[in-house]
Every structure is written in structure tokens, then in C-alpha cells.
Amino acid sequence: MNSKLQSLLKVSTEIDTTVFQRTTSCLVIAPHPDDESLGCGGLIARLCDLQIAVHVIFTTDGSMSHPHSRNTSTAARCKMREQEAISALRILGVEEKNITFFRGKDSALPARGETGFPGFVAQMIGIIDGINPELVLVPYEFDPHRDHRASWQITIAALEHYPGAEIWQYLIWLYTLGKEGDVEPISNIPGGIQYLPMGNQLGKKRTAISQHKSQLIPDVFDDPDGFILVNEVLQNFYGDKEYYIKQVKS
Template sequence: MHSGIEKADAITQRAVLLTDIQILGSTVVLAPHPDDESLGCGGTIIRLRQLGLPVHVVFVSDGTMSHPNSPAYPAERLRALREAEASEALNRLGVEADACTFMRLPDTAVPMPDAPGFADAVATLTGLIGKIKPATVLVPWERDPHRDHRATWQLLQAVRTQDRQTPFRVLEYLIWLWELGRPDDMPRPDERRVWQVPIDTVIDQRDDAIAAHISQVTRLIDDDPTAFYLSPELLTHFERPYELFLE
């Protein structure tokens, strides 16, 4: 398997349709960067909100390494821009303005276990989840091929280990598995159950939320040749009328 389509097909073939998403209940979404919430589970967020279920989104990193060498957008200005874009995306997803948290951990350096800052990040996240008491937490797939995504998964694992008084269901969403995943990044058949959530009725609204991250999907910031850019080609991976989750 090499192409993103082949990888997606291999996982989709194992998927069980999750038609009654009401069973997810109140939900916390862990997004390593502003835009991961829309790309990975935006349609599911919309459907949860349509049912009146509370959704709280936690943005783990500050997103400032998308344009690390931009003279016009040094880190502080870029962080403010990306947070404003994230807030607008959540508005388009139907998430209430105060139902989000910006942890502002360093982009591309979200701490892994045994790294400085990991324990503090776990404590922050434990407190937040303990306060919200969600029924479900959405987090990137354990081996999604971006270190911040894997670090975010590790943070949640530590929360689960430390706080056994707040049980919650965990569903893992997929971002870069299609584009960058190696064979050993793929979930093994016996490793996770695969759920498929239809988003065909809300995909246009979900696309509007992705588009709110203007700095990531356009050349708004054009003075950094090293910048990351969600090109139309990359975004084709998110055109499917469903979202997949591993459990």
C-alpha cells in the first residue's frame, strides 16, 4: 500500500457504521494544532452539536511553527492569528465561543513522556477533563505520523493513568496517516475497532470550518519559503463523506 486512497480503503473496509453518534455524549476534542479539529473530526463535531451535545476543543500547541521564518508574522503575532482562525472555525462547527482551551505548548515540541513540561501538561489536561467530565474524548491516532499528534496521544494516556475517577471513551481520529504513514504506522486488524461516521449532510459546513484556517490553506503569509501549506492536493484526503475513528 502506497497511496493515500489505498490506505484509506484498507481501513474503511474494516469500518463499522456508527449511525447513532448520540451515544458519544458530551465530547472533548484534543487538537494538536489549530485546524486538526476541522480536518480530523469536524463533521462529527457538527453532528454532535446538531444533537445539542456539548463539545469542548483543546488546542494543544500554539501552531507557530507553520511559518517559522516569517518576518511579518513572528511567533506572537502568528499565535494570535491562528487562535483567531481557530475560534472562527469553531463558530462554523457550531461550538460555543467559550468551549475551547488554548494550552499553547510549543509547536513541533509538544512534550513527550520524560521530557520537561510533560508532567505540567498532563496536570493541566487532567484538571480540565476532570472539570468537564466528558463521556468521550477524540484524540489523534496513536501512530499518526506527526510527533505532536503522537505526543498529544501520550498526554491523554497519562491522564487516563492518573485519573481513574473520570472514565471516558477514547476514539482516535486520522490526519496524516494517508499522506505520510508508513506500513508500521497503520493500525493492525486486531489492534483497534474502526468506526465510520457519515458526514455527507454536513460536509459543506465542515469545509467552511477548514477554510477558516486562512493562514494554513492560502498564501496569506507569503514571506516564508519554508512555510507549511495545506494545498488543494493535500486537502483531497479529507473529501470523503465520512470520518474514521479507531477504538
């Protein structure tokens, strides 16, 4: 872990959750199936326990975790990852009817200025129009993975006409792949990194993560070079705190 990030986590303070008192709907943006459970699974479970409707959008199809699979097609891998996400979210309390898959190309989600970006923004606006979320959870703006950055950009563009929504950024690859330039912007954000205690939601979160078997068990997709969530990575998400950055409204 980057030393700057370690320092910021050590001085993090508990996040103010009074927004929950005026929240009836929350929108979660996940670049890939499993990001929802890893980055904000505990918060999703807590919101559901509070009877707050949670809606989740997956922006990519997750197809590139095992591109050289010898026993499944791209379509089959995408389908399995979607089913894993549905199972994980069911454990956290999210109804399947509140889950949307945009199925953008994994590792090629268009960023601002790239072909296809306006189309994803329009899709997201269509959903926001229907649910009017008071709280939006989105990946950290400078997450090292391009799909995470693009997901943030699409979300912010879609929310331009919804200034009332509170935005919390969650961390994924910043823990293990973040460089100084990725972490430094946090120092200029009031409040910096803040944490949410997991409490009783930790068990649900860990069970939800376990549903993403294709990302945990090496031979599910039979790709020797495929991606697997190793223990070193998982430990960043198994603790008794989830970390967030409250986005400052411009």
C-alpha cells in the same frame, strides 16, 4: 497513501454511534489549530447539532508552520491561528468559552518521559475534572507527526482515572505520511478503521476548514518555505466520510 492504509479504508465499516445517546460532553484534543476541522469537523458539527457540549483543547501554539515569516512575529502568528480556530469552531457549533489553548511549543510538545510532560497532563486533568466527558476525540496514537503522538500520550495519561470515557482516534498525517510501521498496529485493533458518514455536516466542515486561511493561502505569513495544506492533502478530508479508530480500553 500507504497501500496498507488504502486496504483498511476500503474494508472499513460504519461506526456505532450509540455512545451519542449517553453523551452530554465531548472533549476534542487537537495538536494544532486546523486539526480539529480536518480530522473531526464533521463529527463536532453533528455532536453540536445533538446539543452535546463540545470542548476543544489545542495542545500547541501552531507557531512553526511559518517560522521564517517576514511580516509577522511568532506571537502574531499564534494569535492569528487561534482566531482562525475560534472562527472554524463557531461554524461547527462550539462556543468560544469551551475552547482552551495550552500553547505548547509547536513541533516540540513533550512526549512521555520528556521534560514538561507531567505539566501538560495536569492541565488536561484540570479540564477533564470540570467537564467529565463521555467521549474523547484524540489524534491517532502512531500519527507520523510528533506533536500528534505526544498529544495522544498526554490525553491517555490524563484519562487514567476516568475509565468511563470512550476514546475515538482520528487520522491526520497517516493519510499522506504514514509508513508501514505506523499503519500496522491498526490491524490488531478490533473493528480497525471505521467511518462516520458526513451527511449534512460536510458543508459545515468544509467551511470550517476554509477559516484556517494561514494554512491555505501561501502569502498570509509571507514565508516562502512555510507550510501550506495542498490540494492532495485536503482531498483526504473533503470526502463524505470521516475515519476513526475506537480505542480498546486496557
